Amino acid sequence: MSPRRRGSSGYRSVCQRPSGAFYAEIRSGAVRLALGTFETPHEAAPRAQSVAPPPRLITYQDREEYHRRRRRLLITKADERAMAEWCQRYQQDVTDENAFWMERTARHRAERAERRRRKALAEAQCDLFNAGGELFFDSDDPHWEDAWLDTSDDTSKNDDEDDLK
Structure with a gap:
């Protein structure tokens, strides 16, 4: 419920209409939520309490x-x-x-x-070696093992036959 002064009804957000009925509403900034018209202020207050969030308990x-x-x-x-x-x-x-x-x-x-740069060079050399070309780095290069491992899976039957001779 909005922090307003208590009106003639004795409850916040509960107003008495000229007809004698009690009107309950909740306001938050420009938003207004009408809860309805009741015969007594006591009936309007529990309705407003049930809609309003309960107070947070500090533990x-x-x-x-x-x-x-x-x-x-x-x-x-x-x-x-x-x-x-x-x-x-x-x-x-x-x-x-x-x-x-x-x-x-x-x-x-x-x-x-x-x-x-070295990775791109090694990949390019592997591609060249796979295509049947010659490598332009020697076996002392640290990428030689990587290039050899990358290309060793691409063996063919001709390579196997050469190994048997």
Whole structure:
């Protein structure tokens, strides 16, 4: 029910009409839900109570959860304040840390690009080898085993006959 003053009926959201009947309604902002007209204010009030959501009961567990979350929030705020103070006092450390992470990110990106390039090269060489061409990397290359394993499943009867001779 809306938080209105109690009218002549003695109940919130229960109004007396000029005819003497009692009208019950619930309002929420611009929305108005009419519950009907009743002979007595007491009949209108239970109807309004049955439609309105029951009040939330605060349990011991609710209080504990609230306090736990509040402690975590206070810790987080203290950490943020400490970090801001540290950043102001030790600006060179912040600069060095940022440089470290930028260098590390660049190195990882370069390594990832090199792995992708080598993988594409190995796949292209496997395709070439499967088509009967020659490989243009030697057996010392770390991708030689991968290329050999990828292509070893594609044996034919002619290859088996050559192995028997």
